[in-house]
Structures are given as structure tokens and as C-alpha cells.
Amino acid sequence: MPLTVPTTNHTRQAGVSLKPQHYRAILETAPEVGFFEIHAENYMGPGGPPHRYLSAIREHYPLSVHGVGLSIGSAEPIDREHLARLRDVVSRYAPSWVSEHLAWSVHDGVYFDDLLPLPYTNQTLAQVARHVDEVQSALGRPILLENPSTYVSFADHAWSEPDFLQEVVRRTGCGLLLDVNNVYVSSVNQQQDADRYLDQFPLSAVGEIHLAGHAVETDAQGRPLLIDTHDGPVSLGVWDLYASALSRLGPTPTLIEWDAKLPSLDGLLAEARKADALQVACEERLRHDVLA
Numbered sequence: 001m002p003l004t005v006p007t008t009n010h011t012r013q014a015g016v017s018l019k020p021q022h023y024r025a026i027l028e029t030a031p032e033v034g035f036f037e038i039h040a041e042n043y044m045g046p047g048g049p050p051h052r053y054l055s056a057i058r059e060h061y062p063l064s065v066h067g068v069g070l071s072i073g074s075a076e077p078i079d080r081e082h083l084a085r086l087r088d089v090v091s092r093y094a095p096s097w098v099s100e101h102l103a104w105s106v107h108d109g110v111y112f113d114d115l116l117p118l119p120y121t122n123q124t125l126a127q128v129a130r131h132v133d134e135v136q137s138a139l140g141r142p143i144l145l146e147n148p149s150t151y152v153s154f155a156d157h158a159w160s161e162p163d164f165l166q167e168v169v170r171r172t173g174c175g176l177l178l179d180v181n182n183v184y185v186s187s188v189n190q191q192q193d194a195d196r197y198l199d200q201f202p203l204s205a206v207g208e209i210h211l212a213g214h215a216v217e218t219d220a221q222g223r224p225l226l227i228d229t230h231d232g233p234v235s236l237g238v239w240d241l242y243a244s245a246l247s248r249l250g251p252t253p254t255l256i257e258w259d260a261k262l263p264s265l266d267g268l269l270a271e272a273r274k275a276d277a278l279q280v281a282c283e284e285r286l287r288h289d290v291l292a
Helices: 020-029 049-058 080-093 122-139 161-172 180-189 194-200 236-249 265-291
Strands: 015-017 036-039 063-066 097-101 104-107 110-116 144-146 175-179 206-212 215-218 224-227 254-257
Touching: 015 265, 020 049, 020 265, 049 080, 063 080, 080 122, 097 206, 122 161, 144 161, 144 206, 161 175, 161 194, 175 180, 180 194, 180 206, 180 224, 180 236, 194 236, 206 236, 236 265, 254 265
Parallel strands: 015 036, 015 254, 036 063, 063 097, 097 144, 144 175, 175 206, 206 254
Antiparallel strands: 104 110, 215 224
């Protein structure tokens, strides 16, 4: 199906998650959007409708490839077969960014359907850096590493999370994916200051930002407990923190990440337009500061 798409600027225009429910609407309406992001694992098969639709969309839009299965933080070796499949997806679609999580999900050959947190120790640092090096060598390009959402903290941290990420960047040359929703979720759950976290974060390494929704629950002590669900609109607190991040970073490629309880394509794009408006406001402030 022919598709006429306006020129996009994926630095200023936000991107959205690409979901099968929206394939046809994208091809029929050619929405203005900065880019689409896919989960790599959904496109590791050899062919079929997912690749047919993605190939058609890729002809007209930039892509970001986001992995969830490498288990970069695991003490076990990287799964070479999984890495080879990821390399095939990246080679096939030439995305603008490739990202993974600072987390683990495999132990003794068993895969856990979750992204689990790490203790920030010297031993963990060495294994994460080793795995990032292996992934980047296989892909022939740098990746972005995403800060996690957390619900508990380890007692034996030797590094703060921002310092740990900074050292991984220094050792491997990777970039970072700043998930603002994860910062907000972790800060509320850990009763920490989210803006202070941003002050400490190695912002010069950030190549992409994620925004997402979360669920609000309470813990056994009656305190707020936020769950990183990606199943609703971005909260007001996360929008405020995003604006704070942009004031430090300037306009940065931003994704609206929505994985469950999906809205229509128009509903998803409406969230992206909010991010676009904050990016434009950031540009205007920067321009005013230069001229002042």
C-alpha cells in the first residue's frame, strides 16, 4: 500500500511504540510521528506478517529497536543464539538506536518474565561491562543502556546507580536510555529525590528518553508503591520530571512506551504530541537564553 509521510524530525518529534493493532492505521493514515520503537524479540522470526508490515513502515519512518531478553546484568553468559537473532533484526532494519536494560532475567538456564534489579557492586560492574562489550562487538555499533525501575534496594551497593551507569559508559563507550518514568517510579518507591537523581545522572551519554504510564498502589505500611506497567497515559509527575530533564538535556529523541491496555493510534499519538510541545518549549527557552 502506498504511503505518503511528512518529513519527520526524530530529535524533536516524539516516537511511539509500534504495535500490531496499529499496523493498518499507520499505513492508511501516515501519521506525523518522529519514529516507531519495536521490541526486538517480536521480530526474531524469519518472516511472516510482522516483517511484512514492519518493512513497509520502515521505508518511511525511523526505527528504534528495544531489547528485553539479553539479560545483560546476569552472572551467566550472554545467550549467543539470542544475540545472533538480535543482530539479524538490527542488520535488517538499520534502526537509529538499539537499547537494552540494566537488569537480569536468566538464572540457571531459567528465563524469568521480568527485568530484575542488580546490586551495584564491583563484581556486577565487571560483568555488565563485559556483556555490553560483547553485545556491541556482535552488533558492530554502540547500544543504549536503560536505567531500571526498582521496588527494593540492596544493602551492599558499592556504587550509586548514576555513578554505576557512568562507569559502564566509560568502560564500554555505550550510551544511555533515560527512562524518566523509571526514575519517577524508583524515586517514589525508595523515597528519594528524582531531581537530585537527574543532577547526578550522566546526561552527556543520553541518546533517547522513555516516557510511560505506571500503576499506583500502596505497600504494607500504607506508603505509595508505583508499578511500572506501561498500560496507561504518562502521569503528571512524570511529565513534570520530563520537563526538568529536557531543561538539562535540551531536545532529545523521546518515546511514548505503551505495551498493554492499548489505546487507539490517535490516543497514542496524542501522548506523543504532549512530549512534542514540551520539546518545543525547551527549544524556545534555550533560544531565549542564547539571545538574552
